[in-house]
Amino acid sequence: MAQALLRWHDAHQFCSRSGQPTKKNMAGSKRVCPSNKIIYYPQVTPVVITLVSDGTQCLLARQSSFPKGMYSALAGFCDIGESLEEAVRREVAEEVGLEVERLQYSASQHWPFPNSSLMIACHATVKPGQTEIQVNLRELEAAAWFSHDEVAKALRRNGPYTQQLNGTFPFWLPPKLAIAHQLIKEWVEKPICSALPA
Numbered sequence: 001m002a003q004a005l006l007r008w009h010d011a012h013q014f015c016s017r018s019g020q021p022t023k024k025n026m027a028g029s030k031r032v033c034p035s036n037k038i039i040y041y042p043q044v045t046p047v048v049i050t051l052v053s054d055g056t057q058c059l060l061a062r063q064s065s066f067p068k069g070m071y072s073a074l075a076g077f078c079d080i081g082e083s084l085e086e087a088v089r090r091e092v093a094e095e096v097g098l099e100v101e102r103l104q105y106s107a108s109q110h111w112p113f114p115n116s117s118l119m120i121a122c123h124a125t126v127k128p129g130q131t132e133i134q135v136n137l138r139e140l141e142a143a144a145w146f147s148h149d150e151v152a153k154a155l156r157r158n159g160p161y162t163q164q165l166n167g168t169f170p171f172w173l174p175p176k177l178a179i180a181h182q183l184i185k186e187w188v189e190k191p192i193c194s195a196l197p198a
């Protein structure tokens, strides 16, 4: 968190209205422009992260920037004017072409990489039978449905894998510190999604 705050101070040294240097307050919690008194507060950007399930399988995806073999839940920044529910539905539709039927909040996490994000984690379901995915290749490298068994095994493995096994990189999941890991673990331990309220 301290590093995220230091990065924010570094990137906000000048007032965007007057162009004058801003001054940090003693506590380091804000910056003020001495010429027009505008106060700048550190920003936190909301990001939704969603584990989509059809009741028996869950959907995991990877971006080309991920370490080889790592798959995670779908994440995306909230747009201005959007509720969290709208952001989840839009992101899932944009990234894999699925329509979310029900969703349930799970937990949140401050994520300092590369800037301060507030990760808001949710479980979502799609209607059984409406599971055909269309991967948006501008955003994702791949996405696929994984069975409960496959995901449970991947949780027990210790990634990251840097070595190929039978010509491919074994699929592995984000580390414990990431809320993506907690979301996936929650689904494996209690497949909540099959019992989400309508």
Ligand SMILES: NC(=O)c1ccc[n+]([C@@H]2O[C@H](COP(=O)([O-])OP(=O)(O)OC[C@H]3O[C@@H](n4cnc5c(N)ncnc54)[C@H](O)[C@@H]3O)[C@@H](O)[C@H]2O)c1
Pocket: 045, 047, 049, 063, 072, 075, 076, 077, 078, 109, 111, 113, 114, 115, 117, 119, 174, 177, 178, 179, 180, 181
């Ligand atoms: N803690 C976790 O478990 C976890 C898991 C997945 C993603 N994340 C984080 O969530 C964030 C979003 O994930 P992603 O996969 O969409 O990331 P991403 O960095 O691939 O961003 C996708 C696109 O969003 C746009 N974007 C970048 N910054 C933005 C901002 N501040 N506001 C609006 N749009 C912006 C850009 O066009 C970018 O190409 C990243 O910071 C990522 O590190 C955390």
